[in-house]
Amino acid sequence: MKKYLLEDCLTKISYGSLIERGGWSAIREIQMDTEASGFRPPYMSFQTFWNFIEELAAKPLPPRIDRSLMSSKSGTDQANLTMALTSFGFTDSEGNVQTALTNLTATDAEQRRTLFGEMIRECYSGPMRVSDQSGTSAALTEVFNSDYPSIASADTRRKAITFFLHAARGSGLELSVHFPSTRSGSGSPGSSKPKKNSGRRKPPPPPGAGTADQQQSNGTGNSGAAGHSQTVILNSGGTVTVTYDVDLFAVSDEDESFVLDIIKKLRGYRSGAAAESTTESGGL
Structure with a gap:
C-alpha cells in the first residue's frame, strides 16, 4: 500500500x-x-x-x-x-x-x-x-x-x-488516552522521578556551626539511605542545603549533566570560600 x-x-x-x-x-x-x-x-x-x-x-x-x-x-x-x-x-x-x-x-x-x-x-x-x-x-x-x-x-x-x-x-499528533503520559521538558527516555525523602530532614545548622573541618571547607555534608545532602555556609551569612536522591546509572545523560553541574558549582563555591578565608587569616 x-x-x-x-x-x-x-x-x-x-x-x-x-x-x-x-x-x-x-x-x-x-x-x-x-x-x-x-x-x-x-x-x-x-x-x-x-x-x-x-x-x-x-x-x-x-x-x-x-x-x-x-x-x-x-x-x-x-x-x-x-x-x-x-x-x-x-x-x-x-x-x-x-x-x-x-x-x-x-x-x-x-x-x-x-x-x-x-x-x-x-x-x-x-x-x-x-x-x-x-x-x-x-x-x-x-x-x-x-x-x-x-x-x-x-x-x-x-x-x-x-x-x-x-x-x-x-509534533501535535493526538494519541490514545490510554497511552502512558509524558512529562513536558527534557523528554528523556526512562528517566525516573527523584524519590522524595521518606524521613524528616534535619534543619540546616546556623552559620558558623559544625566541626572545625566542616568550617574550614565552609560546608557540611551527609549521605544516607534517603539520599545525599550538602549544606554550604554563605560568606554573607545564612546557609543553603542541597539534597538529592538520584541513581546516576538510571538517569539520562541530560539529567546526569544537570545533577553533576550542581555538585560542581557547590564544590567550587566551598573551595573559593575556603581559599578566601585562608588568605584573610594569613593577613592578620
Missing part, C-alpha cells in the same frame, strides 16, 4: 514538489514495510534530538553531519543522534545529508513540527494504528515487540516507546 512521507524512513522513494511561493508541499510515495526496510526506532531523549534539528535549521546545512557538530554533547548522545538521523533517513550511513533533512530544515518551526509529525505517523505506522484504535499501554508495547524485533531488551524498548510518545505529542 502506498503511503506518503517526507524522506527515507524506508525505501523506494519518489519525490513531489517541496516549497512553492511560501506554500508548503513535501510529498513522497513509498512502499513501506517498517522493520524490513530498516527503520530502527531511536531510544534517546527526544528533546536532545529535536534541539539538534533546530540547531541545524538555524544555520546553513553542511553536506555531511559529523560529530564535530555535536561537540557539546556526550559521547552517548552523539552515538544516539547519529543513529536517529540515519533511522529517519536524514543522513546515510556515512553521515551525508539526505533530501529529507534539507527539506525539514528549510521550513519554519511550525511547518517543521507538522512535517515531522507526518514522518512519525509513517515511520511508526503500527503504534499509530494502535493509537487510532484507542489502544492500551500494553497494546503499544506489543506492537513495538512485533514491528521492531531488532530492539534488544525490554529497557531499550521502553526508552524507544518514550521517544515515540514525546515525538508524536511534540
Whole structure:
C-alpha cells in the first residue's frame, strides 16, 4: 500500500514538489514495510534530538553531519543522534545529508513540527494504528515487540516507546488516552522521578556551626539511605542545603549533566570560600 512521507524512513522513494511561493508541499510515495526496510526506532531523549534539528535549521546545512557538530554533547548522545538521523533517513550511513533533512530544515518551526509529525505517523505506522484504535499501554508495547524485533531488551524498548510518545505529542499528533503520559521538558527516555525523602530532614545548622573541618571547607555534608545532602555556609551569612536522591546509572545523560553541574558549582563555591578565608587569616 502506498503511503506518503517526507524522506527515507524506508525505501523506494519518489519525490513531489517541496516549497512553492511560501506554500508548503513535501510529498513522497513509498512502499513501506517498517522493520524490513530498516527503520530502527531511536531510544534517546527526544528533546536532545529535536534541539539538534533546530540547531541545524538555524544555520546553513553542511553536506555531511559529523560529530564535530555535536561537540557539546556526550559521547552517548552523539552515538544516539547519529543513529536517529540515519533511522529517519536524514543522513546515510556515512553521515551525508539526505533530501529529507534539507527539506525539514528549510521550513519554519511550525511547518517543521507538522512535517515531522507526518514522518512519525509513517515511520511508526503500527503504534499509530494502535493509537487510532484507542489502544492500551500494553497494546503499544506489543506492537513495538512485533514491528521492531531488532530492539534488544525490554529497557531499550521502553526508552524507544518514550521517544515515540514525546515525538508524536511534540509534533501535535493526538494519541490514545490510554497511552502512558509524558512529562513536558527534557523528554528523556526512562528517566525516573527523584524519590522524595521518606524521613524528616534535619534543619540546616546556623552559620558558623559544625566541626572545625566542616568550617574550614565552609560546608557540611551527609549521605544516607534517603539520599545525599550538602549544606554550604554563605560568606554573607545564612546557609543553603542541597539534597538529592538520584541513581546516576538510571538517569539520562541530560539529567546526569544537570545533577553533576550542581555538585560542581557547590564544590567550587566551598573551595573559593575556603581559599578566601585562608588568605584573610594569613593577613592578620
